[in-house]
Amino acid sequence: KQEVTQIPAALSVPEGENLVLNCSFTDSAIYNLQWFRQDPGKGLTSLLLIQSSQREQTSGRLNASLDKSSGRSTLYIAASQPGDSATYLCAVRNYGGSQGNLIFGKGTKLSVKP
Amino acid sequence: GAGVSQSPRYKVAKRGQDVALRCDPISGHVSLFWYQQALGQGPEFLTYFQNEAQLDKSGLPSDRFFAERPEGSVSTLKIQRTQQEDSAVYLCASSLLPTAGPQHFGDGTRLSIL
Numbered sequence: 537k538q539e540v541t542q543i544p545a546a547l548s549v550p551e552g553e554n555l556v557l558n559c560s561f562t563d564s565a566i567y568n569l570q571w572f573r574q575d576p577g578k579g580l581t582s583l584l585l586i587q588s589s590q591r592e593q594t595s596g597r598l599n600a601s602l603d604k605s606s607g608r609s610t611l612y613i614a615a616s617q618p619g620d621s622a623t624y625l626c627a628v629r630n631y632g633g634s635q636g637n638l639i640f641g642k643g644t645k646l647s648v649k650p
Numbered sequence: 651g652a653g654v655s656q657s658p659r660y661k662v663a664k665r666g667q668d669v670a671l672r673c674d675p676i677s678g679h680v681s682l683f684w685y686q687q688a689l690g691q692g693p694e695f696l697t698y699f700q701n702e703a704q705l706d707k708s709g710l711p712s713d714r715f716f717a718e719r720p721e722g723s724v725s726t727l728k729i730q731r732t733q734q735e736d737s738a739v740y741l742c743a744s745s746l747l748p749t750a751g752p753q754h755f756g757d758g759t760r761l762s763i764l
Contacts, residue, residue, distance in 0.1 A: 540692070570752060579654070579741055579755040580693070625692055637683055637706065638743075638753060640692030 538563045538630055542641035549616055550649050557611040557644045559626030564604050570638065571600050571611050572625040580625065584611070616648045652676065654756035656742050662762045663732050671727045671759045675744030682725050683753060684717055685741040693741050699725060700748050732763045 539562045549555055559569070568587045572580040584593045584600040586609070592601040599612040613620060623645045627638035655674040663669050675682050681700055685693035686709075695709040701722035710717070714732075719725040729736055739760050743753040 572755075577757075577760075579656075579757040580743075582752045582754065585752045627692070637695035637698055637709070638685075638693075640694070642690070642692050 538566075538628060538639045540626060540628055540639055540641040542624075542626055542644050544644060545642065546645040546647075548647040548649065551616060551618060553616050553648075554612070554614050555616055555646075557613070557624050557626075557646070559609040559611070559641055561607045561609075561628050561639075563630065564607050565631050566604065567629040567631050569600075569602055569609050569626065569628050571598075571609075572627065574623045574625060574643070583624075613646075616646075618648045618650050621646055621648050654742055654744055654754055656740075656756035656759050658759060659757065660760050660762075662764065664764050665733060667732055668728065668730045669732055669761065671729075671740050671761070673725045673727070673742030673744075673756060675723065675725070675742070676746075676754055677723075679744035679746050679754075681745045681748050681753075682719055683743040683745075684725070684727050685743065686711075687739040687741055687758070689738075696727070696740075729761075732761075734763050737761055737763045 541560045543558045570585045571583045574580050586593050586602040597614040602609045623643040625643045627640045657672045684696040687693040697717045698706040699719040714730045716728045739758040741758045743755045745753045
């Protein structure tokens, strides 16, 4: 059974710092991996999606990497801003089984201090 | 632009009552997913539709939970004889293609059972 773990559970950094959020998964037979942002009381906003054949994806100050063989992904946030404060969720989609349901980690709660 | 819309945003019900939660996916999206998110946890898969067909309901926690998407667009998640452990945020997501591409989430319905 696929399990997704995110470390750390919470992170507090001063504004301007570069930071890395970690995600690991137990079954490497994934179709893709998606990083989301969730603000309090809101749904999930998709940040980056990495297909299993890709190594990384970039969007603005965000860079996500994928090492499928070792079961790891990282989300790198450059020059963090207070507006980046949110919970960041990692989710994988397996081959086979249900056609597309995501398996989520518990998230990393990020706080960026001005 | 129209994203995934869920209603109501908040629902309070007494234990034993039936509730119905609605999801309007992005127009033209083939796939529709329901997830349940407990406080401090990542979302967990409940059920999946491809157009009007319910292809996977393996995540539904009991036979009190029922979902439908009769015309392949709007979906309703119904919970009968609600119990306190049903209190959670219920998220709906849709994607354009059945087996690829990002999932787009609504803001969820926060259900509280008293």
